Amino acid sequence: MSRVFGDRKTILILLLPTLTIYVMLKVIPVAWSLGLSFFQGNTLRGFEFVGIENFQTFLSDDAALNSVWVSVFFAVVVTAAQVTFGYLLALLYVFVLRKGSAFVRTAVFFPMVLPTVAVSLLFKSLIAVGENQGPVNDAINAFGGESVEFLASTSGTMTIAIVMTLWSSMGFYAVLLYTGLLDIPEEVVESARMDGATGPRLVGYIIIPLSLPILLSSIIFSLNATLKVFDSLLALNNGGPGTTTAPLTLYMYRTAFEYAEYGYGSTIALALTLLCLVFTLVVFRPSSKRVED
Amino acid sequence: MNIRTRRRTVAVASTLLVSSLTLAACSGGDDSGSGSDGGSDNGSDAGTSIGTDADSFEVLTANENPTLREQLDALAANQCSAENEALPLEHRTIAQGDTVQQITLLASQGALPSHFIAGTDQVRPTGDLGGGDLVLDYEEAFTEAGVWENILPAASSTVESVYGQMVSLPYQYNLEGFWYNKEILAELGLEEPQSYDELVDAADAAAEAGYIPIAQSGADGWPLTRLMGLYIFRNVGPEAMAAVRDGEASLTDPEYVAGAQALQDLALNGALGDGFISRTGDQATAALLSGQALMKYDGTWLLSAVNDAERNEVGEDNIGFMPFPDVSGGQGSADQYPANAGAAMAINPETYGPLTADWFACIAENYGEQALNEAGVLSGFAINGEVGDIPPATADIQERISSIDETVLWFEALLDSESNSLASTNVSLLTNGDMTAEEYMSQLQESIDSNR
Numbered sequence: 001m002s003r004v005f006g007d008r009k010t011i012l013i014l015l016l017p018t019l020t021i022y023v024m025l026k027v028i029p030v031a032w033s034l035g036l037s038f039f040q041g042n043t044l045r046g047f048e049f050v051g052i053e054n055f056q057t058f059l060s061d062d063a064a065l066n067s068v069w070v071s072v073f074f075a076v077v078v079t080a081a082q083v084t085f086g087y088l089l090a091l092l093y094v095f096v097l098r099k100g101s102a103f104v105r106t107a108v109f110f111p112m113v114l115p116t117v118a119v120s121l122l123f124k125s126l127i128a129v130g131e132n133q134g135p136v137n138d139a140i141n142a143f144g145g146e147s148v149e150f151l152a153s154t155s156g157t158m159t160i161a162i163v164m165t166l167w168s169s170m171g172f173y174a175v176l177l178y179t180g181l182l183d184i185p186e187e188v189v190e191s192a193r194m195d196g197a198t199g200p201r202l203v204g205y206i207i208i209p210l211s212l213p214i215l216l217s218s219i220i221f222s223l224n225a226t227l228k229v230f231d232s233l234l235a236l237n238n239g240g241p242g243t244t245t246a247p248l249t250l251y252m253y254r255t256a257f258e259y260a261e262y263g264y265g266s267t268i269a270l271a272l273t274l275l276c277l278v279f280t281l282v283v284f285r286p287s288s289k290r291v292e293d
Numbered sequence: 294m295n296i297r298t299r300r301r302t303v304a305v306a307s308t309l310l311v312s313s314l315t316l317a318a319c320s321g322g323d324d325s326g327s328g329s330d331g332g333s334d335n336g337s338d339a340g341t342s343i344g345t346d347a348d349s350f351e352v353l354t355a356n357e358n359p360t361l362r363e364q365l366d367a368l369a370a371n372q373c374s375a376e377n378e379a380l381p382l383e384h385r386t387i388a389q390g391d392t393v394q395q396i397t398l399l400a401s402q403g404a405l406p407s408h409f410i411a412g413t414d415q416v417r418p419t420g421d422l423g424g425g426d427l428v429l430d431y432e433e434a435f436t437e438a439g440v441w442e443n444i445l446p447a448a449s450s451t452v453e454s455v456y457g458q459m460v461s462l463p464y465q466y467n468l469e470g471f472w473y474n475k476e477i478l479a480e481l482g483l484e485e486p487q488s489y490d491e492l493v494d495a496a497d498a499a500a501e502a503g504y505i506p507i508a509q510s511g512a513d514g515w516p517l518t519r520l521m522g523l524y525i526f527r528n529v530g531p532e533a534m535a536a537v538r539d540g541e542a543s544l545t546d547p548e549y550v551a552g553a554q555a556l557q558d559l560a561l562n563g564a565l566g567d568g569f570i571s572r573t574g575d576q577a578t579a580a581l582l583s584g585q586a587l588m589k590y591d592g593t594w595l596l597s598a599v600n601d602a603e604r605n606e607v608g609e610d611n612i613g614f615m616p617f618p619d620v621s622g623g624q625g626s627a628d629q630y631p632a633n634a635g636a637a638m639a640i641n642p643e644t645y646g647p648l649t650a651d652w653f654a655c656i657a658e659n660y661g662e663q664a665l666n667e668a669g670v671l672s673g674f675a676i677n678g679e680v681g682d683i684p685p686a687t688a689d690i691q692e693r694i695s696s697i698d699e700t701v702l703w704f705e706a707l708l709d710s711e712s713n714s715l716a717s718t719n720v721s722l723l724t725n726g727d728m729t730a731e732e733y734m735s736q737l738q739e740s741i742d743s744n745r
Contacts, residue, residue: 042421043398044397044400128568129568129571130567130576131566131567131579133568147568149568152721154727237571238512240721241718241722241725242728243715243718254714257391257393257394258710258714260393
């Protein structure tokens with residue numbers, strides 16, 4: 001086996017097809033998009049070099065800055081919530097339910113396999129008001145409250161979007177973290193218990209430090225997925241009311257494809273990429289230092 | 294350990310970076326050359342801009358519009374069978390929401406079909422297609438072929454005022470107004486409202502009696518801006534939005550802001566019913582046709598639902614149609630119906646060869662009768678031939694169309710695509726009270742100015 005991998009030619013033959021596809025489908029379009037951010041126009045009208053004008057526009061564009069805020073807010077809140085809930089669920093699986101956790105794991109994971117648009121429609125009908133009122137408002141009425149049109153307000157839409165995302169994705173993080181917890185050697189936990197560490201102290205001093213790598217990976221997965229949120233906010237309320245819940249991805253899509261401004265659309269894409277990079281680095285830097293210590 | 298960790302960090306970071314860049318790649322689109330190299334220059338020198346026939350008569354329509362495809366198929370099988378034999382009809386479809394993107398791509402590759410749906414803004418003289426000779430202004434070609442008189446004058450004037458040139462075939466000709474439930478109106482002891490104030494009173498009475506006064510679909514945005522736009526047209530006059538386009542008036546002028554204020558008042562006073570912001574178009578139609586709502590402002594495309602006994606539970610005789618009423622002291626009048634001719638269906642000059650021209654001539658001569666007889670659709674084509682029994686509502690609309698001498702457009706018709714989208718997305722903020730009428734109008738005016 002080592003001889004096979006020692007042969008440069010073999011390595012090249014094995015890698016070339018994948019590498020070619022990868023370069024053609026990812027690297028070239030990305031570079032192309034990067035270049036486009038210095039132009040204005042579209043494929044039909046032609047492109048005109050405008051230097052950094054698109055970037056200046058971006059910085060003074062209220063709609064774009066609001067979209068950055070929506071993306072960051074959504075990413076931070078949802079990541080904090082889904083990793084926390086996922087971790088609590090994982091602890092529940094390992095320490096409380098133990099071997100009997102299979103059913104709960106499956107049940108909580110199940111929404112993950114549903115398409116986001118279907119989940120959005122489901123939640124829309126749950127919170128509907130008016131002629132076809134949904135159960136949420138029925139419940140509010142039953143307790144004597146007035147029906148609430150959640151999708152009529154920014155905070156309402158955001159809340160529903162967050163709850164919806166949590167419902168559908170915390171099962172995934174629970175399973176991911178669960179596998180991390182299973183890797184913690186039983187003897188370590190046992191000896192900690194013998195030393196008197198139980199409950200919160202056991203979790204705080206033993207479990208969390210030992211599952212830190214997988215926890216950090218979850219946070220990075222989650223941040224990158226939620227920074228790029230698109231379908232759920234689009235399907236739920238089309239980024240509305242107004243454009244107050246339109247994330248950067250939706251603004252990019254509208255700019256590039258609805259208004260046919262490919263150059264500015266690429267600029268927004270670049271901003272999004274940088275945002276993802278910054279978040280990843282912020283999470284990675286302290287973590288790598290800690291591992292080195 | 295140190296080096297390994299760092300290397301791993303770099304590897305993971307670059308994987309993540311690449312996966313996050315995937316999105317950036319999406320927006321890059323496909324640039325296959327720039328400018329109008331995909332276009333045709335045949336138009337300028339050939340007079341009637343005769344191009345070269347393609348292998349088939351390819352028609353690109355919206356998924357959402359099966360009626361058009363069915364009627365063209367029917368023509369291909371009957372009245373236009375000779376044309377179809379010479380140049381077979383072939384359908385292609387796209388989602389209406391993707392129109393601008395797809396057409397931009399096809400046009401830049403020189404791959405536009407013979408006949409295609411396009412974005413309103415694209416086919417105007419200032420648009421990417423209309424400005425680049427990529428769509429045929431068919432008046433001359435149709436006149437030469439002797440079929441121009443098949444385009445109804447009302448329709449051609451509407452097409453002209455929406456698109457600035459004759460670049461869209463009027464497969465539909467729609468008026469807009471209030472559809473209302475006659476029974477409920479009688480039950481409330483009211484007559485058809487003749488002024489905006491009477492309309493508001495009727496709405497209040499309906500709300501008190503437990504009906505949805507005006508069932509509009511806020512989820513779509515435009516059903517709400519229509520109400521505001523019509524108030525402005527009645528208040529300022531039929532040229533209201535053209536004046537804004539030409540920079541002679543601003544949406545922040547008090548008479549325009551009054552329109553936004555009127556809509557906000559309607560909404561906040563409950564005239565649009567509970568939950569109207571998330572109400573969909575189908576739900577709104579169902580509310581009217583099941584007798585839950587007094588009124589719905591909509592186009593005459595609603596006829597197919599009104600005439601459908603299964604959907605219309607209150608009976609076709611109980612649904613009436615009336616124009617958006619006068620606003621007291623306003624310059625406009627209720628006789629100026631808003632009219633449109635459906636989504637733009639343009640002709641590709643490059644493939645407008647003799648056989649394709651025959652196809653279009655056949656469509657112009659026969660579509661009007663075919664669509665009315667088979668689908669109950671009122672089009673902007675003349676009706677040449679016998680028409681069977683028409684349902685009363687359709688006959689009523691047909692009579693109105695024939696008596697119209699002046700129409701208005703809709704609120705967003707002359708706006709650029711970005712402002713257009715802003716108008717309908719922001720309207721939910723206006724109607725829930727988060728935005729004042731002044732704020733709504735000034736944001737919109739800002740967008741119009743920056744896209745000028």
